[in-house]
Amino acid sequence: MNSTCLAELTFAGIVARKHYFDLPLNYEQPDGEKITIFARELSSPDNLDKDLPFIVFFQGGPGFGAVRPAANGGWIKRALKEYRVLLLDQRGTGLSTPVNFASLSHLTSDEQTQYLSHFRADNIIRDAEAIRQQLTHGQKWTILGQSFGGFCVLKYLNDAPEGLAEAYITGGIPSLTRHADEVYQATYKRVLAKNQDFFNRFSDAQDLLTSLAEHIDNHPVQLATGERLTVEMLQLLGINIGMEQGPESVYYLIEQALIETPSGTQVNPLFLAHFCHLLDFNTNPIFALLHESIYCQNSASNWAAHRVRETYPEFNYQAGKPFLFTGEMVYPWMFEQFTNLKPLKQTAEQLAHKQDWPMLYDVNKLAQNQVPVCAAIYSEDMFVEMQYSLETAAQVGSLKYWLTSEYEHNGIRMDGEHILDRLIAINRGEKLR
Template sequence: MTYEFSAQQTFAGMVSRKHQFRLPLDYQAPDGEQITVFARELSSPEHQDKSLPFIVFFQGGPGFGAIRPAASGGWVKRALKEYRVLLLDQRGTGLSTPVSYASLAHLSASEQAQYLSHFRADNIIRDAESIRKQLTKDEKWTILGQSFGGFCVLKYLNDAPQGLAEAYITGGIPSLTRTADEVYQATYKRVLTKNHDFFNRFSDARELIDSLVKHIQANEVILATGERLTVEMLQLLGINIGMEQGPESVYYLLEQALIETASGIQVNPLFLAHFCQLLDFNTNPIFALLHESIYCQQTASNWAAHRVRDRYPEFNFSADKPFLFTGEMIYPWMFEQFNNLKPLQQAAQNLAQKQDWPSLYQVDKLANNRVPVAAAIYSEDMFVEMQYSLETAANVGNLKYWLTSEYEHNGIRMDGEHILDRLITINRGEKLR
């Protein structure tokens, strides 16, 4: 294992330093293939020469690089008061040996699936522990996880609690035992509620979406990324209606979807470009390839979201039924329709059929957790079922939570300074301000 870092840079009121680590792809074969894992260290100018402890941020996903802050705001601003912030690009994302159809093109489908099987939370935590030992001389650090990052926090508590001083979770407490099927049975119901809210809130949204659907069924409409727009793709925009400000983004996009031209009604080129920006499947393939595996312990997912959808036929569009958006669900047809997923179709099938995913959590061990943990649970969260989060919270030792209806799933992005400050206060037993 090797480690490199760059000279300090100052921008946006923060001091930044880049770190790169060479780590094993497979920790069972430490001398085998190596990958690069990138992390960005931030500190405030007044603290840059102080030996403050680290707080490590685990991004949501899976399959997304860490945030690239343009200013010292939000949760980063709060964290910099007493920490050095480490923004970790989880393996396969950002600058950490990024995964794409191009990077995997030299491998067969079975080799691609085998390679990708090393990109779950278990190896993300092994990476983090290796980095901690190299960067801090084995001092404990604090961790913060958002969404899938919260899954990583639970895995860290399970596998390497000796490296942790404190832990924080926002919008991401997973079930310790429930299957992917159970997760989707709950979240489809949440998505139905969000659809109801969306179409009630925007009175002409139904008319807008119906007009657009009729147009794309009658005409070949090509997205800015080269795919033909289908009704199934259009439904995927629903992943945004579970975010704060997400319903507005979707509605404003629909408002501008169709325009009158000299040749008749056409789809606005602006819509064709912005539609692609609201979906990440072409740019972040790990999200599609490994999303269902985050729930798998000694079981295969077998396209759980696709199978469970049969229990909710209202999501299967037809002309005689109201159009509904779907949510954070992955479907096998996506690997037939999105250009950058097409080359990975067989690898995705192999991963969906993989039965020997290692177990992620030891319930007895987590029940005896001694690391202080504070979590924000959002009661209206479309992505993470509240009842399952509460179920886990009751079975993890030393975990305190704040249950609130104030925020959607991306609360930390919208009001991170307040949310992190409150969680720190809760974790330390201080009086709420």
């Protein structure tokens, strides 16, 4: 494994080092094709001369690069008191051999499918273990996972617990055994509840959205990224209403969506630009391509969210009926409507019907886990079903949890210093402050 460490940089009082590692695309062929994995190491200036252990952060997603800190705050501030922080760009994201329609364009659909089959949590953990051997000379480190990052934490506990001192999860304990269909059956119920909360809070939102939906149904409206805006796309904004401050962002956007001009009612150009900023499908295609695969073990997803949606017809918008947002779901039509997903349509179909995804979790092995784990479970989480998280918590040895209704799914982004501090205290049996 080759690695490169670049000179130190300083961001808002945090000293940062860039690390690049050349690692196998396929660990069963270690001498075959290599990809680059990027990780940013953060240290407090006060601790530069101390040999502190690492805490590694696994980002939510899948398909998103690690956080780019602009200040010494949140969970990073708490972590830097006793750790060096390693922000890992999971393979295919950020600076880690990025995946997008352009980078895949030289491959056939079959080759793209084969390539992307190596981008699930199993290989993310193999990358992390290879990096651990290089950076720590075999010493254990601590891991923290948010959302999909929590799935990675459980995979790490399953595959390489010998590398871990402690583990932390926020908003991301998956079921160990349930099929994607069961996950989405529960998730749609959660999304319905969040819709009810949203429209109760913002009493004119339903009228604003039905007027907007009617307008874009009857007039071609082009987004800033070139696509024609559809009602189905508009519904996708619902992925934001399960976040802290997300409902406000969505409401303020739709509040100024339609404007009156001398030529009649039109969609505000400001809306068309900002709409694209609230959806990541054009910029982060791994999320659309591989999201459902995170639930697949020796089975295909077969577009689970799309199929399960048919049992919830209220989400299928019709004029004269209430408008509802959808949530964290991927649909096949997205590969016909989003510009940067269109070239990947056939690959998406193949991944959706791929049946030989390897097993992710060994229930018996995780039951014997001895690595101290502490998780924050958010009872109102729209993205992760609380009952499934509690079910898994009971199946994993040495796992403690904090169940709270104080936060939405992105709680660590909003109050990370407090959340991580509490989890550390619980994990170590310390008195809570």
